Amino acid sequence: MNILAIESSCDETSASVLSNGKICSNVVATQLIHTQYGGVVPELASRAHQQHILPVVDKALTDAKVTKKDLDAIAFTKGPGLLGALLVGTSFAKSMALGLGLPLIEVNHMQAHVLAHFIQDPKPEFPFLCLTVSGGHTQIVKITSPLEMEVIGQTRDDAVGEAFDKTAKLLDLPYPGGPLIDKYAKLGDPVAYTFPLPEMPELDFSFSGIKTSFMYFLQKQVRENPNFIQENIADICASVQHTLVNILLKKLKKAAKETGIKEIAIAGGVSANSGLRTSLLELGQQLNWKVYIPDFEYCTDNAAMIAIAAHYKYLNDDFCDQTVSPMARMEF
Ligand code: ATP
Ligand code: MG
Ligand code: FE
Numbered sequence: 001m002n003i004l005a006i007e008s009s010c011d012e013t014s015a016s017v018l019s020n021g022k023i024c025s026n027v028v029a030t031q032l033i034h035t036q037y038g039g040v041v042p043e044l045a046s047r048a049h050q051q052h053i054l055p056v057v058d059k060a061l062t063d064a065k066v067t068k069k070d071l072d073a074i075a076f077t078k079g080p081g082l083l084g085a086l087l088v089g090t091s092f093a094k095s096m097a098l099g100l101g102l103p104l105i106e107v108n109h110m111q112a113h114v115l116a117h118f119i120q121d122p123k124p125e126f127p128f129l130c131l132t133v134s135g136g137h138t139q140i141v142k143i144t145s146p147l148e149m150e151v152i153g154q155t156r157d158d159a160v161g162e163a164f165d166k167t168a169k170l171l172d173l174p175y176p177g178g179p180l181i182d183k184y185a186k187l188g189d190p191v192a193y194t195f196p197l198p199e200m201p202e203l204d205f206s207f208s209g210i211k212t213s214f215m216y217f218l219q220k221q222v223r224e225n226p227n228f229i230q231e232n233i234a235d236i237c238a239s240v241q242h243t244l245v246n247i248l249l250k251k252l253k254k255a256a257k258e259t260g261i262k263e264i265a266i267a268g269g270v271s272a273n274s275g276l277r278t279s280l281l282e283l284g285q286q287l288n289w290k291v292y293i294p295d296f297e298y299c300t301d302n303a304a305m306i307a308i309a310a311h312y313k314y315l316n317d318d319f320c321d322q323t324v325s326p327m328a329r330m331e332f
Pocket of ligand 3: 109113134135268269300
């Protein structure tokens with residue numbers, strides 16, 4: 001059984017082929033055009049998807065040594081994401097399915113981030129908790145089966161990835177700044193500067209206040225010493241990262257305690273963060289958790305996670321028809 005999956009929700013055009021439950025190819029074209037604008041420009045993202053989608057799909061098929069005739073279904077990201085970007089992948093998948101007479105499978109991008117854990121071994125056991133941290137979302141998800149999951153906590157304002165990227169922008173680092181904060185943080189002192197953690201009810205998060213605290217702190221320091229950022233970049237990045245990771249882990253700890261679940265996973269672009277990975281492993285040892293961290297390749301946006309999510313839907317006969325449209329906002 002061969003599934004072709006297409007991801008186009010933001011600034012990665014990606015295609016993957018899954019054969020008999022195994023990922024055989026995962027091609028990702030990251031759009032570099034946005035770097036010069038300091039963030040993703042939606043209209044440019046749509047155009048870049050249009051340019052990339054054909055060669056990316058072609059390469060995914062070639063890499064997997066699968067031809068169009070061998071396909072059994074076409075899967076695509078329906079949402080959430082940028083509407084114009086999603087439209088490119090959705091239209092492409094629909095046309096291909098129509099032309100080849102194949103069934104279509106719609107996939108929720110955030111569920112796919114979680115299901116990236118089922119691409120490789122070891123796989124989490126049900127029920128497990130997943131902290132999904134990305135450019136647009138921050139969620140704690142309780143997963144009872146591949147097709148049954150529930151958001152039990154989430155951000156009430158900004159996503160943690162956005163907090164990384166916006167803080168990086170204040171530090172004059174290019175977009176996306178998250179990976180660069182991570183890089184400098186490795187050389188700095190995580191408690192050089194301390195910031196008060198936000199108090200949020202239940203399992204919810206907030207990152208807009210802490211982002212503003214970072215901004216006021218930097219403005220004040222720069223007034224006193226115009227070279228403050230250049231001279232202390234490593235300590236600033238380490239302290240910012242330490243603060244953001246602490247906010248995440250505090251709530252994850254609470255969720256594990258309340259649910260009694262000790263199978264704990266992380267997913268999404270920010271799960272590539274080395275500070276989060278290390279602190280989670282330490283906390284897991286302390287609290288007797290079994291911790292699951294995806295390979296870097298499956299943290300940020302990729303179509304392999306769409307393919308594995310589609311695999312479970314295929315097994316469950318969960319298909320959609322040609323009237324399907326993408327959705328910028330999409331619940332589970
Ligand atoms: P969503 O999945 O919510 O729709 P998205 O698809 O844009 O958003 P991802 O591609 O999953 O998000 O993740 C991108 C985010 O991950 C960016 O904010 C980026 O800065 C962040 N990120 C990637 N690597 C790291 C890292 N090493 N440290 C911190 N943040 C990182
Ligand atoms: Mg991206
Ligand atoms: Fe994503």
